[in-house]
Amino acid sequence: MKKIGIIGGCGHVGIPLGLALASRDFDVTLLDINASAVDQINRCVLPFKEAGAVKILKSHIGKNLAATTNVQMVKDQEAVVFVTGTPVDEHLNPKINDVIKVIKTYLEMMNKEQLIILRSTIFPGTTELIIWLLQDRFGAAKLAFCPERIVQGRGIEEIFNLPQIIAASSEKAYREAYDIFSKISPKIIRLAAREAELVKLITNTWRYLEFAAANQFYMMVENEGLDFYTVYNAIKADYPRADHFPKAGLAAGPCLFKDTMQLSAFYRNNFFLGQSAMLVNEGLPNFLVGQLEKKMGSLEHKKIAVLGMTFKANNDDIRESLSFKIKKLLEFKMAVVLITDPYLNTSLSLAKELSKNNMTHLEVGGNRIIPISVKPRLF
Numbered sequence: 285m286k287k288i289g290i291i292g293g294c295g296h297v298g299i300p301l302g303l304a305l306a307s308r309d310f311d312v313t314l315l316d317i318n319a320s321a322v323d324q325i326n327r328c329v330l331p332f333k334e335a336g337a338v339k340i341l342k343s344h345i346g347k348n349l350a351a352t353t354n355v356q357m358v359k360d361q362e363a364v365v366f367v368t369g370t371p372v373d374e375h376l377n378p379k380i381n382d383v384i385k386v387i388k389t390y391l392e393m394m395n396k397e398q399l400i401i402l403r404s405t406i407f408p409g410t411t412e413l414i415i416w417l418l419q420d421r422f423g424a425a426k427l428a429f430c431p432e433r434i435v436q437g438r439g440i441e442e443i444f445n446l447p448q449i450i451a452a453s454s455e456k457a458y459r460e461a462y463d464i465f466s467k468i469s470p471k472i473i474r475l476a477a478r479e480a481e482l483v484k485l486i487t488n489t490w491r492y493l494e495f496a497a498a499n500q501f502y503m504m505v506e507n508e509g510l511d512f513y514t515v516y517n518a519i520k521a522d523y524p525r526a527d528h529f530p531k532a533g534l535a536a537g538p539c540l541f542k543d544t545m546q547l548s549a550f551y552r553n554n555f556f557l558g559q560s561a562m563l564v565n566e567g568l569p570n571f572l573v574g575q576l577e578k579k580m581g582s583l584e585h586k587k588i589a590v591l592g593m594t595f596k597a598n599n600d601d602i603r604e605s606l607s608f609k610i611k612k613l614l615e616f617k618m619a620v621v622l623i624t625d626p627y628l629n630t631s632l633s634l635a636k637e638l639s640k641n642n643m644t645h646l647e648v649g650g651n652r653i654i655p656i657s658v659k660p661r662l663f
């Protein structure tokens with residue numbers, strides 16, 4: 285059995301990977317600085333919603349799966365996977381130093397026999413930089429870049445069905461990475477490092493562009509006073525070439541925007557299509573508030589409820605959610621904003637409002653709206 289340590293193992297990518305590997309009899313340790321997530325995993329509780337994960341967690345925790353904050357565990361592993369976050373900075377450039385810093389921290393405890401796997405989404409060229417770092421420390425590098433392409437919330441289901449891209453620093457590194465991923469993936473695609481890095485970024489950017497196209501058409505049609513979905517449904521009806529035309533909606537979350545910006549930085553800010561997609565997707569909340577003003581007149585002192593605060597439907601992740609941008613725009617118009625989401629558990633403004641009126645919930649269109657409490661981190 286191969287011992288695999290996952291650094292950033294209690295995050296959205298680390299958990300599905302750890303569970304998938306544990307289900308294939310690897311001996312998996314999830315290492316994370318988030319002590320509360322580590323504690324939850326060891327108590328068989330998922331820190332976030334992930335379809336199909338609880339069942340695997342229950343079968344493997346305490347057997348061939350454990351979570352820890354103890355960095356020393358890295359010493360005992362045969363393979364070490366890095367899945368920590370890779371954000372962009374306030375100028376929308378990738379924070380490459382953050383990735384290097386994390387690797388350097390653990391390098392102190394690692395040895396040259398261990399296979400190092402990068403799974404985070406990284407700026408093109410980062411793999412080469414880390415190979416150089418490993419060569420500098422160990423005289424040789426045993427590294428594989430194996431990007432994750434799961435959709436958040438359905439990672440378990442997807443991980444067993446998606447092809448796995450692998451780029452490696454040597455034949456030996458490729459063979460070892462292949463031996464691991466061929467146990468959970470139906471197909472392995474081998475690429476050079478730069479190609480693999482671009483595959484991941486372009487995959488996410490493509491999705492972001494698709495959403496931007498839908499959102500641009502939505503705003504264009506609605507701005508004419510017409511119903512977008514009358515037009516959209518007519519386009520799609522029995523017309524196979526429009527099968528992949530997505531619906532309009534807030535395109536947010538921790539990956540698509542920042543990966544499009546990484547690609548833009550990679551193309552030295554000449555990626556006009558990507559930048560335009562950002563303007564369209566980030567502009568949708570402004571458009572929606574504008575439409576509301578057209579219908580309601582001034583929003584001053586109007587009570588407005590935002591239903592749904594997570595970044596997408598049926599998910600409990602509020603990272604980079606554009607619902608908070610809508611809330612901020614409405615508040616700037618001096619509206620009284622109430623927020624709620626069935627996937628989170630209580631909002632300050634709605635809770636205050638309800639308690640003033642001795643109420644526990646609101647009824648809107650026959651639905652119960654219960655207050656939630658979230659910390660809007662971004663806006």
Ligand SMILES: NC(=O)c1ccc[n+]([C@@H]2O[C@H](COP(=O)([O-])OP(=O)(O)OC[C@H]3O[C@@H](n4cnc5c(N)ncnc54)[C@H](O)[C@@H]3O)[C@@H](O)[C@H]2O)c1
Nearest residue numbers: 292294295296297316317318367368369370404405432436
């Ligand atoms: N969320 C997704 O669905 C998804 C899909 C594909 C790829 N990715 C990429 O995967 C990477 C991770 O994303 P995520 O959504 O899992 O992020 P996340 O924030 O959910 O998870 C990262 C984890 O790393 C931990 N961490 C941070 N610094 C650490 C350190 N020094 N040592 C140990 N643990 C540390 C954090 O506590 C956190 O639990 C990013 O590059 C992202 O772009 C994400």
